[in-house]
Amino acid sequence: MNEAAITLDGWYVLHDFRSIDWVAWKMLDEDERRAAVEEFTAFLNKINKTDEAKTGAHALYTIVGQKADFMLMILRETMDELQEIETEFNKLTLAAFTVPTYSYVSVVELSNYLAGKSDEDPYQNPHVRARLYPELPRSQYVCFYPMDKRREGNDNWYMLGMDDRRAMMASHGKIGRGYAGKVKQIISGSIGFDDYEWGVTLFSDDVLQFKKLVYEMRFDEVSARFGEFGSFYVGTLLDADKFTKMLEV
Numbered sequence: 001m002n003e004a005a006i007t008l009d010g011w012y013v014l015h016d017f018r019s020i021d022w023v024a025w026k027m028l029d030e031d032e033r034r035a036a037v038e039e040f041t042a043f044l045n046k047i048n049k050t051d052e053a054k055t056g057a058h059a060l061y062t063i064v065g066q067k068a069d070f071m072l073m074i075l076r077e078t079m080d081e082l083q084e085i086e087t088e089f090n091k092l093t094l095a096a097f098t099v100p101t102y103s104y105v106s107v108v109e110l111s112n113y114l115a116g117k118s119d120e121d122p123y124q125n126p127h128v129r130a131r132l133y134p135e136l137p138r139s140q141y142v143c144f145y146p147m148d149k150r151r152e153g154n155d156n157w158y159m160l161g162m163d164d165r166r167a168m169m170a171s172h173g174k175i176g177r178g179y180a181g182k183v184k185q186i187i188s189g190s191i192g193f194d195d196y197e198w199g200v201t202l203f204s205d206d207v208l209q210f211k212k213l214v215y216e217m218r219f220d221e222v223s224a225r226f227g228e229f230g231s232f233y234v235g236t237l238l239d240a241d242k243f244t245k246m247l248e249v
């Protein structure tokens, strides 16, 4: 059998995309809307506490275009907690005025393609831990998309030897590092969890850097030959205040 990459796995991730049912929302009276927003804000304050305790993280963004109105990305130590938060959100009054449009379940992943040899336990290494259990930046923009590595004819990633894959990942990483300080990426693995193999979440204060990075990678062998992509979602940063403003009608 071919040599599988070994993965390090961190926090579990739920990307939850919702559209707002504006017609129903506008039919509520002002007091009901205010109460629903207050209840949602309390929910946000509660999940913020987990970010502060560094036992999880979250990101809340609008989604531009018709695929969704907003995305809540939640990272937790267990899949069970993701399930609990999803249910908790669904029980909020506001949730009744949202329509689920997409979701993605994965776990933050690092592979061993470029890891040097070492006897230490990687899960104890602070640099590794910072990537497996990431603090999410409050960048102005987010970009999310799911992707696969192709398995077709001569372009079957999973039939390539470890050395070939490692060489291609090195080239991939080199392009990625060119965007250091401009784009933060979180790669989460979803084989066995969702319809694609990875989720890619990018954060940046300059939205154009997403296009530049993804475009440049298209010319790199690992993306050019093996990358297959799902839908792309792009959006802008929300917090409790911005969310409240967005819901004003």
Ligand code: 76R
Residues within 6 Å of the ligand: 005, 110, 111, 113, 114, 147, 149, 169, 172, 173, 175, 176, 177, 179, 180, 183, 185, 187, 198, 200, 213, 214, 217, 218, 223, 227
């Ligand atoms: O972890 C590391 O930093 C080592 C290098 C590295 C790996 C192993 C790395 C670096 N990535 C790795 C793995 Mn990546 N990455 C993507 C996409 O749109 C596309 O064409 C691809 C989507 C982007 C934009 C991106 C960005 N990467 C992976 C994997 C798992 C592959 C596997 O295991 O087979 C996928 C699917 C994937 C996809 N990558 C980087 C980046 C960036 C910006 C970096 C540099 C990170 C840094 O050094 O700070």
